Amino acid sequence: MKQESSSYNSIEKAMRVLTAFSVDRPTWGVRELSAHLGFSPSTVQRILQALKRFSFVDQDPKTRLYRLGKVYFRFMDVLQRTHTVNRAAFPHMKQLMSQTRETVHLNVIDGTERVCIDALESPQLLKAVMPIGSRSPLYAGASSKCLLAFSSDEFIEQYLTGVHLVPVTRHTICRMDALRAEIQEIRGRGYAMSLGERTPGLGSLSAPILNPKGIVQAALSLAVPEVRFKEKRHFARCIKALVLTAEAFSEEMGYDVHRA
Amino acid sequence: MKQESSSYNSIEKAMRVLTAFSVDRPTWGVRELSAHLGFSPSTVQRILQALKRFSFVDQDPKTRLYRLGKVYFRFMDVLQRTHTVNRAAFPHMKQLMSQTRETVHLNVIDGTERVCIDALESPQLLKAVMPIGSRSPLYAGASSKCLLAFSSDEFIEQYLTGVHLVPVTRHTICRMDALRAEIQEIRGRGYAMSLGERTPGLGSLSAPILNPKGIVQAALSLAVPEVRFKEKRHFARCIKALVLTAEAFSEEMGYDVHRA
DNA sequence: AACGCTGTATTATAATATGAAACAAGAATC
DNA sequence: GATTCTTGTTTCATATTATAATACAGCGTT
Known part of the structure; x- marks a missing residue:
């Protein structure tokens, strides 16, 4: 019995958030990303904050926009x-x-x-x-x-x-x-x-x-x-x-x- | 009112799972990792499967052990x-x-x-x-x-x-x-x-x-x-x-x- | 000064994550 | 070769947790 593929659990949502950052689109605001993924702004916001705590994403202190963080260098190592x-x-x-x-x-x-x-x-x-x-x-x-x-x-x-x-x-x-x-x-x-x-x-x-x-x-x-x-x-x-x-x-x- | 810092939401757990993979410890089994992080094996298992779906981790088809996946190359790019x-x-x-x-x-x-x-x-x-x-x-x-x-x-x-x-x-x-x-x-x-x-x-x-x-x-x-x-x-x-x-x-x- | 736009905080409700226990399959031991 | 540990995986009732509407706060533009 499998779930409908259009619904994601929160971890999968977090990963969809991360993979949204691409060469063509390296920075996102909460609401843009929310519209892009079809998740509510609150959800995207909460996910981004959690990701930020582990430096999977960085947030520009000025523009408040998000970009990929610095953990990836460690993973690459x-x-x-x-x-x-x-x-x-x-x-x-x-x-x-x-x-x-x-x-x-x-x-x-x-x-x-x-x-x-x-x-x-x-x-x-x-x-x-x-x-x-x-x-x-x-x-x-x-x-x-x-x-x-x-x-x-x-x-x-x-x-x-x-x-x-x-x-x-x-x-x-x-x-x-x-x-x-x-x-x-x-x-x-x-x-x-x-x-x-x-x-x-x-x-x-x-x-x-x-x-x-x-x-x-x-x-x-x-x-x-x-x-x-x-x-x-x-x-x-x-x-x-x-x-x-x-x-x-x-x-x-x-x-x-x-x-x- | 903040939660006790010893408790994590599922996204944070997923990130703790990912960051457990290090140079000293590049592969993990479900139960080992469960013991290491203090999460139940079912939880770790479910998280790893979700991460695997997005190739944040790979699973060796033979040993069933997990290691870091190939998304990171994309993030690095x-x-x-x-x-x-x-x-x-x-x-x-x-x-x-x-x-x-x-x-x-x-x-x-x-x-x-x-x-x-x-x-x-x-x-x-x-x-x-x-x-x-x-x-x-x-x-x-x-x-x-x-x-x-x-x-x-x-x-x-x-x-x-x-x-x-x-x-x-x-x-x-x-x-x-x-x-x-x-x-x-x-x-x-x-x-x-x-x-x-x-x-x-x-x-x-x-x-x-x-x-x-x-x-x-x-x-x-x-x-x-x-x-x-x-x-x-x-x-x-x-x-x-x-x-x-x-x-x-x-x-x-x-x-x-x-x-x- | 008023508006529209952000990101963020709150909260009642509904969905989802949880861990104990059972299962299956392989490796080690006797 | 049978038994006994392991291991990863599945199940399922329960309770925790994620959710989305809403409100809020700050900034830039009109």
């Missing part, structure tokens, strides 16, 4: 120091960065999206940037497609039947048969590539980090400006370095490359 | 892209890093602690590390003392009357008169320094980023290994670069250096 993938990733990311001189980033699946959990920026004057926390749907971009392709078959099927392919740029794959074919190709090839599927002019290469069971844990990726992406020799060198690094990393996580 | 200090800080931090070749970090006050909100690591083989999210009490370390010294007089008084000075290392200032004198000295000098007050062998220099009213918004700091900290010429060069960068940064934030 905990995440980065305890998530096994993250801890182990750094030396590999660093090595890959010095070999390719391109921006290296690490991604995981969160729900139906790819999220960047760590990044090292290229030392070059022209470089791609991939902010920690940035997201994309699982069908757009090399990292996304890589994570999807090396997920379990059940996950892929479940995802593909539920997803609605909306183009992000004019190079985004938005035909289902094309996406299925792409997944097969990525699996066979061992890495994914994309050019401008999410950001025009931005090329990307991505290889999976596999756990002992061969299921993807993360995607190690390079973000490369189009000019350099199209240089054949640099492109080949990037792929080679990426694949070798990802394999070494997977082995470190307990995956046996030769048995697969 | 929002924070880093919307906090005005953070946005403006990057080019200055970068410049300071290339001038000194030492680890640069940016800190703010959270409650009675200093928290690191951004860092750029030194390119050298021997370097100090300052993880984003790391904390220290406001009396230990250059960044802490700098933030404290350039706070408002009311804040300083309130802090000093409430604080209990516990030594973090054997170089931590733990006499109240010494701390008061140090604050005055920092104010006169315009920057703070420390050696091994928080971490043995780690020296630090810190200058304030001031808002138009002359109140500290953040502290820009250098973390320097003791060997290099003791090299007079390098030390002098670091101080000069730090102070100039912090002043330029303050000016960019609207502070008038010459009127102060």
Whole structure:
């Protein structure tokens, strides 16, 4: 017996309040937020005050408006120091960065999206940037497609039947048969590539980090400006370095490359 | 009429649950956490399930243990892209890093602690590390003392009357008169320094980023290994670069250096 | 000076959170 | 291999707690 999904308990309301703070809308007043979420102003007010007590939100003493607080830095510290993938990733990311001189980033699946959990920026004057926390749907971009392709078959099927392919740029794959074919190709090839599927002019290469069971844990990726992406020799060198690094990393996580 | 402080509403309980996840204790079972917090297992269970629905926590499908979830990456993205200090800080931090070749970090006050909100690591083989999210009490370390010294007089008084000075290392200032004198000295000098007050062998220099009213918004700091900290010429060069960068940064934030 | 807009405090009412106990499933022990 | 601890999870009557209308207080504009 489940409750109607339109009703939330107070904790869920608190979380809906928190997730309302976005890059596009980083500050809220009580009444605006109340209108936005459909909760009464009193409720929103009480929730915000509770959140403030634990510095999940800050309140500007002058404007009385609310914004995200400073606890998240602590959570990030905990995440980065305890998530096994993250801890182990750094030396590999660093090595890959010095070999390719391109921006290296690490991604995981969160729900139906790819999220960047760590990044090292290229030392070059022209470089791609991939902010920690940035997201994309699982069908757009090399990292996304890589994570999807090396997920379990059940996950892929479940995802593909539920997803609605909306183009992000004019190079985004938005035909289902094309996406299925792409997944097969990525699996066979061992890495994914994309050019401008999410950001025009931005090329990307991505290889999976596999756990002992061969299921993807993360995607190690390079973000490369189009000019350099199209240089054949640099492109080949990037792929080679990426694949070798990802394999070494997977082995470190307990995956046996030769048995697969 | 206020409630007894030992009782929490459900949102506060949820936040106490979240903040229980730390670097020392990154995973919890329901009953352990229940015992730790003094809430009943059912309550903790229900809270964790609600938090899980919004990916504030993840649950290991095998061990059934809980850990922090992936929302925090999103919050960090929002924070880093919307906090005005953070946005403006990057080019200055970068410049300071290339001038000194030492680890640069940016800190703010959270409650009675200093928290690191951004860092750029030194390119050298021997370097100090300052993880984003790391904390220290406001009396230990250059960044802490700098933030404290350039706070408002009311804040300083309130802090000093409430604080209990516990030594973090054997170089931590733990006499109240010494701390008061140090604050005055920092104010006169315009920057703070420390050696091994928080971490043995780690020296630090810190200058304030001031808002138009002359109140500290953040502290820009250098973390320097003791060997290099003791090299007079390098030390002098670091101080000069730090102070100039912090002043330029303050000016960019609207502070008038010459009127102060 | 009056209005409209904030965020905040109050309070009776209704919904929801609570914890004891039962359950299910896995690990450790004998 | 059976027993006995654990563990996470579900249930449910009870009482606490969240709720939304309302009132209030402060600010900026008209």
